[in-house]
Every structure is written in C-alpha cells, then in structure tokens.
Amino acid sequence: MGIPRLLVVDDDSDMRQMMTQFLRQNGMIALPASCEREVQSHLNEGRVDLILLDVMLGDENGLEICGRLRDEQDVPVIMVSALSADHQRMKGYAVGADDYIAKPFNPDLLLARVKAVLSRARRSSSLVHRRNTKTFTFAGWTYHAKTEEVLSPDNVQVALSRRETALLQTLLANPHIPLTRAEIATALDVTGTSSQSPEAMGRAIDVLVGRLRGKIEANPKAPLILKTERGVGYVFSVDVVDQDD
Amino acid sequence: MGIPRLLVVDDDSDMRQMMTQFLRQNGMIALPASCEREVQSHLNEGRVDLILLDVMLGDENGLEICGRLRDEQDVPVIMVSALSADHQRMKGYAVGADDYIAKPFNPDLLLARVKAVLSRARRSSSLVHRRNTKTFTFAGWTYHAKTEEVLSPDNVQVALSRRETALLQTLLANPHIPLTRAEIATALDVTGTSSQSPEAMGRAIDVLVGRLRGKIEANPKAPLILKTERGVGYVFSVDVVDQDD
DNA sequence: CGGATTTTGTTACACGTTGTTACGTAGTGC
DNA sequence: GCACTACGTAACAACGTGTAACAAAATCCG
Numbered sequence: 072m073g074i075p076r077l078l079v080v081d082d083d084s085d086m087r088q089m090m091t092q093f094l095r096q097n098g099m100i101a102l103p104a105s106c107e108r109e110v111q112s113h114l115n116e117g118r119v120d121l122i123l124l125d126v127m128l129g130d131e132n133g134l135e136i137c138g139r140l141r142d143e144q145d146v147p148v149i150m151v152s153a154l155s156a157d158h159q160r161m162k163g164y165a166v167g168a169d170d171y172i173a174k175p176f177n178p179d180l181l182l183a184r185v186k187a188v189l190s191r192a193r194r195s196s197s198l199v200h201r202r203n204t205k206t207f208t209f210a211g212w213t214y215h216a217k218t219e220e221v222l223s224p225d226n227v228q229v230a231l232s233r234r235e236t237a238l239l240q241t242l243l244a245n246p247h248i249p250l251t252r253a254e255i256a257t258a259l260d261v262t263g264t265s266s267q268s269p270e271a272m273g274r275a276i277d278v279l280v281g282r283l284r285g286k287i288e289a290n291p292k293a294p295l296i297l298k299t300e301r302g303v304g305y306v307f308s309v310d311v312v313d314q315d316d
Numbered sequence: 317m318g319i320p321r322l323l324v325v326d327d328d329s330d331m332r333q334m335m336t337q338f339l340r341q342n343g344m345i346a347l348p349a350s351c352e353r354e355v356q357s358h359l360n361e362g363r364v365d366l367i368l369l370d371v372m373l374g375d376e377n378g379l380e381i382c383g384r385l386r387d388e389q390d391v392p393v394i395m396v397s398a399l400s401a402d403h404q405r406m407k408g409y410a411v412g413a414d415d416y417i418a419k420p421f422n423p424d425l426l427l428a429r430v431k432a433v434l435s436r437a438r439r440s441s442s443l444v445h446r447r448n449t450k451t452f453t454f455a456g457w458t459y460h461a462k463t464e465e466v467l468s469p470d471n472v473q474v475a476l477s478r479r480e481t482a483l484l485q486t487l488l489a490n491p492h493i494p495l496t497r498a499e500i501a502t503a504l505d506v507t508g509t510s511s512q513s514p515e516a517m518g519r520a521i522d523v524l525v526g527r528l529r530g531k532i533e534a535n536p537k538a539p540l541i542l543k544t545e546r547g548v549g550y551v552f553s554v555d556v557v558d559q560d561d
Numbered sequence: 562c563g564g565a566t567t568t569t570g571t572t573a574c575a576c577g578t579t580g581t582t583a584c585g586t587a588g589t590g591c
Numbered sequence: 592g593c594a595c596t597a598c599g600t601a602a603c604a605a606c607g608t609g610t611a612a613c614a615a616a617a618t619c620c621g
Contacts, residue, residue: 274600301588301589520571
C-alpha cells in the first residue's frame with residue numbers, strides 16, 4: 072500500500088493541526104480539510120486511504136458527509152466526536168463508519184485505531200460490531216468470541232459475567248493501550264449516562280476490573296495481565312494473538 | 317427474489333441516512349423517503365419488498381400511513397419508533413405492521429428483523445400468526461405445524477401443553493431475534509392485554525419458558541436453545557430449517 | 562353434573578450480577 | 592516524616608431471573 076494517506080476533517084484549526092502533526096510524526100501522510108468541498112477535491116486529486124471525520128462541522132453535518140462519501144467511494148471513515156451524545160447515537164446506528172473515537176482521545180488509541188482500520192483489507196467489519204468468529208490467545212489464555220468462552224492456560228473453562236466478558240473484549244481489542252475509565256465505560260455502554268466528568272462516575276470500573284482480575288490473574292494482588300496505569304486507567308499489557316477459526 | 321428493495325421512511329434526515337447506509341452495506345437496496353407522497357411515488361415506480369416506517373413523521377402519522385398502505389398494497393411493513401411505550405407497540409400491530417422496533421436500536425437486530433420479514437415468502441402478517449402445514453427442524457428436534465407434534469432428536473414424541481406449543485411456534489418464527497416478555501405475551505394473546513405495563517405483568521412468561529426448557533433442553537439449567545437475554549427477554553438461538561411437507 | 566386431572570398463573574424465595582459506599586493501603590510530592 | 596491522592600476491595604443494596612410450591616382455571620370423564 073505504501074505510506075498511508077489520511078484526510079483529517081475538522082473545522083477547528085487547532086484540532087486539525089494537532090491531529091495532522093501527530094499522524095505525520097508517526098509516518099503517515101495527513102491532509103487537512105475543514106469542509107466537504109475540500110474533502111471532495113482531495114478525493115479527486117489522489118488516493119486517500121482513510122478519512123478522520125469530525126461529527127460536528129459547524130453548519131455541515133459529519134454524519135451526512137459520511138453517508139455521501141459512502142455512496143460515492145469506498146474509503147474507510149473513522150468518526151471523531153466530542154459529545155458523548157453523538158457517541159451514543161453512532162453506536163446505536165452504526166452508520167457507515169468503520170470506527171469511532173471520542174474527544175478528548177488518547178493519541179496512542181487514535182493511532183491504534185487508524186492502523187487497525189488500515190490493516191483491514193476488507194471493509195464492513197468494525198470495532199462497533201465485530202461478528203467474526205475468532206479466537207484470541209493471551210498469556211496462555213484462550214477466548215472464543217463466538218461462544219464467549221474463556222479457557223485458562225490449563226484449559227479449564229472460566230465463567231465470566233456479561234460485564235466481565237465485555238470488559239475483556241474491550242481490552243483484547245486494545246492491547247498495550249492504556250484505556251481511561253471513561254473510555255472503558257463508554258465501550259461497555261454503561262447505564263448511568265456516564266457524563267465524562269472525572270468523579271461523577273463511580274468506581275464501577277475499578278470494581279469490575281478487580282473482579283475480572285480475580286478470575287484471570289494468577290495473583291490478583293500483583294496483576295501481570297491487566298495492569299493499573301496510575302492516574303490514567305488500565306492497560307492490557309500482554310500480547311494478543313488473534314486467528315480466524 | 318433478487319436483491320431486496322427497501323423503503324426507509326423517516327422525516328429525520330440523519331436517521332434516514334444512517335439506516336439506508338447501513339442497509340446498503342448489508343447488500344440491500346435502500347430507498348429513502350420522508351413523507352407519504354414519496355412513499356407512493358416509489359411504490360408506483362417499481363417493486364418494493366419491505367417498508368421501514370417511522371411512527372412519528374412530524375405532522376403525518378406513521379400508523380395511519382401504515383394502515384393506508386395495507387389497504388392498497390401487500391407490502392410488509394416494519395414500524396420504527398422512538399417511543400417504546402407498550403400501547404404504541406400494540407397500535408403498530410393493530411394496523412398490520414409485520415414487526416416493530418424501538419429507537420435506538422441495535423443495527424444487528426434491525427438487520428435480523430428485516431431478514432426475518434423478508435424471508436417470510438408468504439404474508440401471514442406479524443409475529444402472531446404462523447404459516448401452516450410445515451415441518452420445522454432445529455437442533456435435531458422436529459416440529460410438525462399441522463399436527464403440532466414435537467419429536468426429540470431421537471424421534472421420541474414429547475407432549476407440550478397448548479401454551480408451550482404456542483411459545484415454541486412464536487420462537488420458531490423468530491430465531492435469533494431477542495423477544496421481550498411483552499412481545500411474547502402479545503404473540504400468545506395473553507390475559508386481558510390492556511395492562512401491558514412494564515412490570516405489572518407477572519412472571520407467567522418466565523415460568524412458561526422454564527417449563528418449555530424442561531421439555532426440550534438437554535440441560536435446562538444451561539439452555540442451549542432457548543437462551544435468556546438478561547434485561548431484554550429470551551432468544552431462540554439455534555437455526556431453524558423449515559420445509560414444505 | 563361432580564370429581565379427578567391437567568394446565569396455567571401467582572407468589573415467595575434463592576441466587577447471580579452489578580453499581581455504590583466506606584475504609585484501608587499504596588504511591589507521590591513536600 | 593507528613594498530607595494528599597489514587598487505587599483495591601469488602602460489604603451492601605438493587606435488580607433480574609429460575610423455580611418450587613401453591614392456587615386457580617380449564618379440561619376430561621364417568
């Protein structure tokens with residue numbers, strides 16, 4: 072494929088600058104755009120491998136642009152949203168976007184998602200609804216996505232609750248990337264309208280992490296797999312190997 | 317039948333766009349419409365296999381449109397509504413909708429329902445009624461609709477009560493689609509119908525499900541066929557093969 | 562018709578799951 | 592050392608579900 076060419080679409084120039092700069096630092100070609108017209112001209116001028124599209128574009132609507140892009144060309148799109156409300160809507164409707172990410176986001180997380188989308192030869196699978204029958208292995212453990220079965224290193228099945236399973240899925244999708252509590256809560260679609268405010272959110276995630284640790288860590292007091300990133304959140308800090316069945 | 321042609325009727329352009337995009341991604345032809353006039357013109361112009369109809373259409377009334385469509389043409393309709401109040405649901409069925417789905421909805425669920433409705437070659441309308449003189453097989457079991465006989469994988473006849481049979485029929489008609497207790501109750505035409513309020517409804521469905529499980533599940537404690545969708549309802553989670561006799 | 566039997570709905574309790582609270586402890590900066 | 596903050600977790604409460612036991616209703620049958 073060569074060097075990936077990305078389109079960064081955001082009407083806030085600071086944001087645009089920051090994102091393009093960051094992506095370029097990581098070896099990608101990042102082209103800024105602030106409105107649909109600029110997007111179109113870039114698409115006409117040359118190859119574009121991925122579009123990062125802000126949901127709120129002043130008077131224009133990112134979602135509609137996304138829809139139109141989908142009608143015309145087969146370019147992957149990652150939606151970027153500042154409002155958790157948008158976030159919810161996108162999750163609910165799963166527009167045509169290949170992935171979505173909420174502002175403010177962790178740069179590493181953005182990079183990971185960009186790479187993930189770029190590496191998908193085939194479209195149509197996304198973080199939002201991945202229904203591939205896959206098997207993940209990590210630190211000797213096995214997770215079958217289809218059946219949601221978890222097998223310990225000595226092949227004993229371990230029963231995880233729904234939330235625990237969802238947490239594990241989220242972690243498996245983002246190995247080595249520190250996830251904030253808010254990110255985890257969003258991914259788990261937490262009930263309490265998780266207003267992104269720091270401590271308006273309870274300790275639900277902490278407790279959940281503790282419970283998952285109790286089931287998959289040999290010594291939950293000194294976790295080797297699901298580590299704490301003090302002041303940040305949690306990291307799934309072992310390699311994940313995923314193979315198709 | 318070829319590629320299914322769907323009509324997406326919603327006065328909110330975001331919603332319309334998202335739904336059409338999503339349906340197109342899944343290999344269907346999705347035509348947007350925002351009012352009854354557009355629906356009519358689409359119907360006049362060519363074949364339409366299914367209509368997704370929003371209940372709230374600004375000044376127009378989706379329910380009335382659905383009724384009129386029913387009077388004129390034999391096109392399946394799935395009602396889409398932001399209001400999940402049960403009386404709304406009932407109204408949807410009353411005017412002849414084939415199914416009903418509440419916003420915000422899971423895209424996969426929408427797709428499942430669309431496919432379910434499309435796969436009903438014959439219109440017998442809605443969850444409530446069933447096609448006749450057929451044989452269904454699932455997970456080794458056999459169900460003869462005509463005689464209402466149920467045969468276990470080792471061809472032993474199992475006696476189901478009337479309610480249990482009705483429940484099984486409802487489930488067979490909606491494999492892989494989670495059904496709420498209210499939906500099941502409606503399909504079984506339960507009690508005085510009127511008080512479909514959230515938890516005013518007793519545990520009748522739970523008990524009924526338990527009893528059916530006791531007869532068709534190898535291990536009722538760990539059901540493989542009729543699974544619980546916590547907070548939602550129940551799913552018939554095995555494939556159903558139905559053939560003409 | 563009347564009694565027996567089967568079916569069906571209700572109630573009560575057990576149990577698992579999940580978020581909250583409270584408190585103990587470990588890390589951090591001074 | 593101290594104070595302060597972040598984290599771990601036990602205990603608890605709220606909730607949903609499974610199910611046994613009972614009661615009511617329907618059905619069967621002489």
